[in-house]
Amino acid sequence: MTHQPAIPTLTAADPEIAGLVEDEARRQAEKIRLIASENYVSEAVLEATGSVLTNKYSEGYAGKRYYEGQQFIDQVEQLAIARAKSLFGVDHANVQPYSGSPANLAAYLAFAQPGDTVMGMALPDGGHLTHGWSVSATGKWFNPVRYGVRKETGRVDLDQVRDLAREHRPKLIFAGGTAIPRTIDFPAFAEIAQEVGAVLVADIAHIAGLVAGGAHPSPVGHAQVITTTTHKTLRGPRGAMIMTDAEHAKAIDKAVFPGLQGGPHNHTTAAIAVALGEASKPEFRDYAHAIVANAKALAEALVERGFDLVSGGTDNHLLLVDLTSKQIGGKPAAQALDRAGIELNYNTVPFDPRKPFDPSGIRLGTAAITTRGLTPEHQPQIAEWIDRSVTAAAAQDEAAIGKIAGEVRDLLATHPIPGYRA
Structure with missing residues (x-):
């Protein structure tokens, strides 16, 4: 697997930076990226x-x-x-x-x-x-x-x-x-x-x-x-x-x-x-509506697992989850989820009693996973991984977190991203 467009000149001129670019491409490919402000651009955008x-x-x-x-x-x-x-x-x-x-x-x-x-x-x-x-x-x-x-x-x-x-x-x-x-x-x-x-x-x-x-x-x-x-x-x-x-x-x-x-x-x-x-192409309209469908499906699956969502759900790409009832702060939960192959960010929630750098919530978004072809059918599994990861983090069970990361990589292997391929 390698970064696309290929970077042979960079590799020859500055192998240290090139190696970090390749590492980042691999990281993006191997993780479920749920940061609401991130996405994968097309190779055409990368080339421009x-x-x-x-x-x-x-x-x-x-x-x-x-x-x-x-x-x-x-x-x-x-x-x-x-x-x-x-x-x-x-x-x-x-x-x-x-x-x-x-x-x-x-x-x-x-x-x-x-x-x-x-x-x-x-x-x-x-x-x-x-x-x-x-x-x-x-x-x-x-x-x-x-x-x-x-x-x-x-x-x-x-x-x-x-x-x-x-x-x-x-x-x-x-x-x-x-x-x-x-x-x-x-x-x-x-x-x-x-x-x-x-x-x-x-x-x-x-x-x-x-x-x-x-x-x-x-x-x-x-x-x-x-x-x-x-x-x-x-x-x-x-x-x-x-x-x-x-x-x-x-x-x-x-x-x-x-x-x-x-x-x-x-x-x-x-x-x-x-x-x-x-x-401006018709398929982008399908993509936009698919983002929302994925977010709604993920919201429903998380609620079924006892997670508290700010406003009770979502109308767009974004979910804000209050982890107070899970007995864990947003920051340690986000860090554990990252180790489990699920990337998101800790976030304050309305009327949060905790400090902004150690808040009660996490923020999720579905734009990036929709780009790589995940559908509403995948969201219950993602919710299950999030639930298991949060539980494992609270119990300091790193073995369980590592197991989830392997399962995530197995799923994503069949859903490639723009900018990284064999």
């Missing part, structure tokens, strides 16, 4: 990411660059923009942000001043650092107001959102987050934002692929600004995009460049274009 486009500096926008030699780079970026606009049905797309956090920062720079009031979901309830959390620049430079979920349901408390918005009149309202297992009600957020005169920013980093594939309602027509990463469910490279209506396009472009960054990463832009092309 590793192309000579990385050699070119392209400060500015297509037709308005500060360096010469942009004849083909402009075409690459214009293709990515056109594909984003077509796929999501938006007026405007900026494909230059380096990642999701800089994309969110651009929204602040475009539509708020330091010290202005902004509103986002609290991090422990499922929000993102860049939605105004205290340790982020967004929480230090702006006046953050935070909404959360209802304790009895684990779902966004829209009454609280409305009351806080009326009281504090934020310049920006962020809808979306990093650990939200339920459908985001974009029309309700839009109504609140309109009432208080706020710009609504829909952060769809986690669900962009589901939106593109019709497996989650779209924020288009509700949010003036839409930010997203291009990996996760969209199955592209590590990059980001900002999509807007026509009215907000110019301010966003100025915020990205020259406001926040210099030249875009052209190899990433090309890979984004490739991924968007793949996402």
